Amino acid sequence: MHKKVLLLLSFLLISLTISAQKPQKLTSNQIYEKVQKLNFLGSALYIAAHPDDENTRLIAYLSNHEKARTGYLSLTRGDGGQNLIGPEMRELLGVIRTQELLAARNVDGGEQRFSRANDFGYSKHPDETLKIWDKDKVLADVVWAIRTFKPDVIINRFNHRTPGTTHGHHTSSAMLSVEAFDLANDKSKYPEQLKDTDTWRPNRLFFNTSWWFYGSEEAFEKADKSNMLSFDIGTYYPLKGLSNNEVAAIASSQHLCQGFGRLTTRGSQTEYVEFLKGEFPKDKKDIFSGINTTWNRVEGGGEIGDILYDIEQNFDFVNPSKHLPDLLEAYKKVRQLKDSHWRAIKTKELNEIIKACAGLYLEASAESSSSIPSSTINVNFEALNRSFISMELSSITILPEGKNIKKELDLAPNSKQNFKSKINIAKDVSYSSPYWLATQWDLGMYKVNDQKLIGNPESLRPIQIQYNIVIEDQPIAFTIPVVHRYAKRDKGEIYEPFEVLPKVTTKLLNKVLVFSSEKSQKVTVEVRSGAKNTNGIVTLKAPKGWKVTPNEAKFSIDQKGDIQLIDFMVTPTQNESEGVLKAIAKVEGKSYDKELIEINYSHIPKQSVLLPSQAKVVRMDIKKNGTRIGYIQGSGDAIPESLQQIGYEVTELNVNEINGNLEQFDAVVVGIRAYNTIKELQFKQKYLLEYVKNGGNLIVQYNTNRGVDVQAPYELQLSRDRVTDEHSKVTLLAKEHSILNYPNKITEADFDGWVQERGLYFPNKWSKEYTSILSMHDKGESVKKGSLLVAKYGKGNYIYTGLSFFRELPAGVSGAYKLFANLLSVKENTVEK
Secondary structure, eight states: OOOOOOOGGGSOOOBOOOOSSSOOOOOHHHHHHHHHHHTOOOEEEEEESSTTTSOHHHHHIIIIISOOEEEEEESSOOTTSOOSSSSOOHHHHHHHHHHHHHHHHHHHOOEEEEOSBOOOSOOSOHHHHHHHHTHHHHHHHHHHHHHHHOOSEEEESSOTTOTTSSOHHHHHHHHHHHHHHHHTTOTTSSGGGGGTSOOOOOSEEEEOOOGGGGTSHHHHHHSOOTTEEEEETTOEETTTTEEHHHHHHHHHTTOGGGTOOOOOOOSOOEEEEEEEEEOOOSSTTOTTTTSOOSGGGSTTHHHHHHHHHHHHHTOOSSOGGGGHHHHHHHHHHHTTOSOHHHHHHHHHHHHHHHHHHTTOEEEEEESSSEEOTTEEEEEEEEEEOOSSSOEEEEEEEEETTTEEEEEEEEOOTTOOEEEEEEEEEOTTOOOSSOGGGSSOOOSSBOOOOOTTTTTOSSOOOSSEEEEEEEETTEEEEEEEEOEEEEEETTTEEEEEEOEEOOSEEEEESOSEEEESSSOOEEEEEEEEESSSSEEEEEEEEOOTTOEEESSOEEEEEOSTTOEEEEEEEEEOOSSOEEEEEEEEEEETTEEEOEEEEEEOOTTSOOEEEEEEOEEEEEEOOOOOSOOEEEEEOSSOOSHHHHHHHTTOEEEEOOGGGOSSOOTTOSEEEEOTTHHHHOTTHHHHHHHHHHHHHTTOEEEEEOOOSTTOOOOOSSOEEEEEEEEOOTTOOEEESOTTSGGGTSSSOOOGGGGTTOOSOSEEEEEEEEOTTEEEOEEEOOTTSOOBOOSEEEEEETTEEEEEEOBOHHHHTTTTOHHHHHHHHHHHHOOSSSOOO
16 A cells, blocks of 8 residues: 555545444445435435334335435324333333334335424324424424425325324324425524524425325225326335335334334335425426436536446446446545535445445444443454455544544455554543433423434434545545444344443332332332442432431442442321432442433344433322232233232233133233233133133223224223323212222322323223213313223123223322222222222
């Protein structure tokens, strides 16, 4: 190599997105597809409200057939939904769904964006949605997405003209998109954004319609389609060996926590979009018709196109590295483009293609998966050039610190270069945690103060390595995150993100602590060390009137990652009250008040989330009858732990082992969506009903109404009825029934302080054997009486409830605890004497 000295400023920081689990290694087919996309200068932005709202068929079609840069703007992260794969709810569920969206985009070829909107749960009207979300801030985020992504085409998933006919979040996403379409090009709107971007005028706006929005296929068949475009999105991709429908199904199946795993489909399938605003396409079969999507779109692009179109036309699948000289020439010219938007996009794409054509493998693997600020880590580096192109590793740069380490290593063909280096982690480096959870949020909005972060799917990795490489005298920088690579005998090679975490984290083992009397309870704090030989003290900060002993306790942990359990005694107030208990550790004068939550599923990268280390404490006067409860988990909830909080002995039952051995339980509870998710339950229903007939109490919690039979003893028809306003008035119908009187007296005040909703999927039709206990309704809707039904069956009681106990008990809602205790204790259909 002749050029041994290069200025750091000559290197361009280009971020390559690499899976935190395994680095992407492109085949020749995949490289060619990226060359095709490189030669298309057009963008489309799909907009909806939640993870799983996106039409992966259309996103995959635009990305893979049209070759367009295609993005999905999901206004929320799906925080208000439910989790079919684990216990994570609310903000932790949002973390999972964010990663599932990224996994879906990795399949269908799209990019992912978000707003700051918090999914607060089901909403029946956009008026409610936009009030809770803070319309102006979410609208600003949609404008920001348009100004930064700069789409030629915007497609809404939902109809902005039909408020009140579907989820309020859905309609709101379309309404905001229609409004933002014009505002994005108005300099007077959100001018603070223009420090970091420019105004943008999209060419056209569509609504992704279908027969569903018309009520039936017959109605859609008769509809006027003169204002619509249609595409056959069943096109086949020989390079993939898959149809577009198959790609879309695989992408959609990444939404596992929502139960979206599904069969792939193939064959012709028509997709429709209805024109709303802008310039109508000249060709109704081409959504980009009339838009210049060639290299001639940008000044100076013609010369680049001459090079890159030739590569596409004559691509060598056997030896892609033969194109490197031309790719490097195109790279040099792209870097000179005046259009900063396309310059950044196409530089990044070329960077990835050059790396893949060279068979260039780069890795920076830390010896452990985490460290702390102000520490030093050992990193193993690997650089391998698998082409015959002249190449040299000039230096590496540690980011964000900016320290440059000179290397001057000749990357001879297929000759691996390995070396080790120590990296210093700065004292002020940001912890590894989702950026939108760094500041306390509210019901409708996350708080993100840095404008440049808004919309990003995830936080930047805390430590990155910039490999400064000279290829045929052309300096190019490749940036990768530090990872932790290791192997397990039963799993093989594993890649994990490298995290920067606090020196100490604490955890209260129960997130809600319920005190049903004045008696003190033991509260355990788990102290986890992020470094060796960590010593300090831990305290519990209690609300006014509560007492904690001892005032503080010492801890000493020798090994990194080890934990120490420390017990405190907490004494509640005499009267009913509630508050927050906070765990705080101190090491060398510095306080640490975060809990580390690790989310680790095989289909997404491991996630480290830092949240306040605290628990809700509730002093309530609650009575109960019976102690032994059998619990059948459905899609997963925390009700068993909640019941244990108030003194019940809860046994989680294996459905396959239920064979009439239930008489030992005072009550049996069926978890949420159990009949939806456990096929075997239908074969065990006879034992559950036999248990009721012989005098037991069976409480069945909500199931969705789609294709499910809960096999109740009498006629019971589920519906989509729900009450989403957690403040809606609740009327006690069966005031003399024991459910409202024994062992706790239930009043309307016990429905104060509920969270997110009253309940969902209530029955709307039932036989005379059932007694309706409550009525409730959302504003402007008819009264719903199916939230809590009870029927005598033999000597026992069958209870069906759509009330959201799965949200209320973990949230420490006193009235919900009292009512659930009564369900477990019900004896007769009269007041207990």
